Amino acid sequence: MKIFSSLQHQQLKSLFAFEALIQIGKLLLISLVAYVTKNQLIITSMMVIFFVELCCKTLLYRYALHQPHQFNLVVSIILALDCIILSSYLFFIGGATNALISFLLLPIAISAILLEKKQTWLICLLAIICYSLLMKFNLPFSFNASEHAHHSVGSSHFLAMWGTFTISALVLTVFVVSMAQKIQQQKQNIANYRQEQLRSEQIIAIGTASASAAHELATPLSTMQLVCDELELIDDEQERSEQLSLLQQQLARCQQILGQLRLDNEQVKLDKNAQVNAVTFFDTVFERWTIVRPDISITINNELNATLDMLSHPTLNSALMNLLDNAADASLENQINQITVKLSHDQRFITMDIIDQGPGVSPQLIQQLAQPKASNKQHGMGLGLFLANTSIERLHGQVSLTNGVTGAITSVTLPIAQGSAQ
Template identity: 35%
Template sequence: MPAGPHPPQPSPVDALRRLISLRWLSIVAMGGVLLCVPWLLDIRLPGESLLPVLAALLVANGLSMLRLRHLAEIHAAELFGQLCIELAAWSAFLYFTGGATNPLISLLLPLVAIGAATLGAPYAWALAGLAVAAYSVLWDFNEQLDIYDSGLAVHWHLAGMWLTFAVSAGVIVWYVVRMTAALRSRDQALAEARETRLRNERIVALGNLAAGAAHELGTPLGTMAIIAGEMARDRQLGDSVRADAELLLEQLAHCKQILGSLTLRAGSLRAEGGEALPADSWLQGIADRWRRLRPHVPLTTRIDCGAPAPRLVADTTLEQAIHNLINNAADASPEGIECEAGIASDALVVRVLDRGPGLPEGFAPTAGRAADAAHKGLGIGLLLASGAVERCGGHIAFSPRPGGGTIATLTLPLASLQP
C-alpha cells in the first residue's frame, strides 16, 4: 500500500521563532521553581547548581535570537539541536532536584510532542529516544532533595504532578494551535498563488485567441465597411437608412482601429504605454473613446484629480480595464451610468456606478476572484480588468449601490503609474 502524503511542515524560521518563545517559558518556569519552592514548600533547592543551568539557557536563547536575525537558511538539524539544548537543560535541572521522582519530569513530554510537530520523522524519533534515555538515566542517577515529612512529600508530589500535567497540556495546545494557524495561512497563500497562476494562464490563452481573431476578422470587417460605405452614398435609400449606414461605417472604423492596435496593446510594458498625461486628461480620454463606441448609453463623468493633476504613464491594458468596467455597467444599466474619479491616500480611485439589477446573490469579488465572476455571467472583461489592475498593485471591489445597482471601485497606487 503506498504511503500517504506527508503533512506540511512549518517553515524553519517560524519554527525557530516558536522554539525561542518556548525557551522563554522554560526559563520563567525554572526561575519560578527556584524562587517559589523554598518559600512555599520549605524545601531547600541547590541554587548553586541550578543557577548555572538557568544562565546557560539564557545565553543559548540570546544566541538563538541573534541567529534568527540572519537571513541564512535554517536546517532541520539546527531545530533538532535547539530542542536538544532544551532537553539537556531540563535534564540537568531535574538531576539536581530529585530526578525521576520530581513531578516536573513530565515536562519532557511536551518537548517530544513539539519535536514531532516540527521535525521530520528521523529527527523526531531521535528526540523521543533521547527523552526516554534522559528519563531512564534520571531514574537511577540524581540528587535527592531533603524533605523531612514523608506524608507532606507525597501530597506535594501529587500536587506537582497535577501542575505539571496542566502546564504540559497548555504548552502542547499553545504550540500546536500556533503551528496549525501558520500552516493554514501558508496553505491559503499557496492556494491564492495557484489561482493567480491559473488566471494568468487563462489571460495568456485569451490573448492568443484575440490575436488569431484580429487576423481572421480583418477581411469580413473590410467587406462590411465597403458595403456600409456604398449604402451611405446611395441616394435612393432614405435619410434614416443612410444615417444608420454612416453610423455603422463609423463603428466599423473603430473596430478596425482596435484590431490594428490589438497586438501592440496586448502585453505592452508601462514604459511603452505612451507619454505622461495628467490623470484627469487620461481618464477623460478613456470616457470619450467609450462614448464613441456606445453613443446610445449616456455616461456622466465626474473627474477631480486635483490641481495640478498628477501625471501618469499608465499601462495601456489599464485603459482596457476601465473600459471593461464601464462596459459591464452599461450592459446592466443601458439607460445611463456614471463614472467618478479622484485621488485618495496616494492612489487613483475610479468608481463606476449603475442602476442595474445589482450583484448576484453571494457575489462579492475582489481582484483575486474575477475568474469566479466570469463564470457567474458578469463577462470575461472583468477577468481581464482584474489581471491588468493586479499587475499594477491595485484591486477592484464591488458593493451594492444605495437605491439599487452596483458600484465598481478600482484603486491604483500612484507609485506604479507615475513616470
C-alpha cells in the first residue's frame, strides 16, 4: 500500500537528516582532536574514515530512494555503519574510557523505532561487541595542549560525560517526537483511507444488488407487458380472470425483488458480519449472478456439507459476483462462454475455486493483487478485484490467483463459523 511506503519514505528522510547532523558532529570531533593532539596519523585516519563513511551513506541513500522495498535493509546497514564508524573513531581517542562511548546507544534506540525486533537485537549485539573490543583495543588519549594543562583528567571526563548525555537526550527527543508525529499522522491517513475504502465497497455492493434487481425485474415486467397486450384482445371472462391472476403474481414478484433490494441496501449500511448457511448463501450468489450474466454457462461442483455455516458480510455477495465477472470476461477473451466453480471445505475453511477458460494471469498481477490498479483485462477491473479481496480479507479470508491448465484459477478461502456442524 502507498500509505506504508509513504511512511517509510518520511522515516528515511528523517533518518538521513539525523545522519547529516551526526556527520557535522564528527567533523567537529575531528577538529577538536586535531586541535588537542597534533597527531597527524590519528587525524589522517579519522578523516579517511569520515570520507569513506560519507560516500557509503550517500550511496545507500540513493539506493533507498530507488528501492523503497529495501527500507529495513538500508536502515540496518546505516545503523550498523554508525556503530562501526563510531567505534573506529573511539579507537584513536581512548576507546571505552572516552565518554563518547555512550553514543553507541543511539543506533540501538533508532533501530527500536524503525526496525523489526530481530534487526534491533542484531544492532544491539553489534554495539555490545564494539564496546567490548574498545575495552581491550584502543590508543591512549590525553589533552597535551598547554592551555588545557590546568584541567584534571577527572573533571574533563565528567564534562565529556555531561556533554554526551545532553546531546544524546536532545537527539533522541527530537528524533522520537518527530517520528511519533509522523506515525500519528499516518494512522489518521490510514483511518481515512479505510473509511473511503468502506464507502467504495458499499457503493459497489449497492450497485451490484441494483443491477441484479434490474435483471430480475426484466422477466416479470416483460410478462406483464404481454398480459396487458393480451387483455385488450380477450373477451372471455374466465380467461381474462386467469390473465389478471398472472398479472397479480408478477406484481407480487416485482414487490419481492424490490423488497430484497431494500433489505440488501440496509444490510450494506449496517456493515455487520452474520452467520449463514454456506450452501444457501452460495446458491443465492450463483442464482443472482446467472440472472445478471445469462450469456455465461457456469458449472458448479458443490462438495459442501448441507449443515455447514460460514461468516458473511453485506459486501461479500458483490465481491464474489465481481470475481465471477472477471472469470467470465477472461473466458470471453478466448471466445468461450463457460466457467467452472468448485466448492470444498476442510476443518476450518471453505474454498471456492473459480476456473476460467481465459489467457491466464500475468506474474505481475499475482504479485500486485492487493494494489487497487492491478488488472489483467483490457478495460480494467482492478478496482473490483481489489475491493473483492478487501471484503474477503475482512472476514479473515483470502483471495489468490494461479494459472491452471485451461486458464486462471481464482481461489477464495473463507472461514467456517465456530460451532458449525461439519
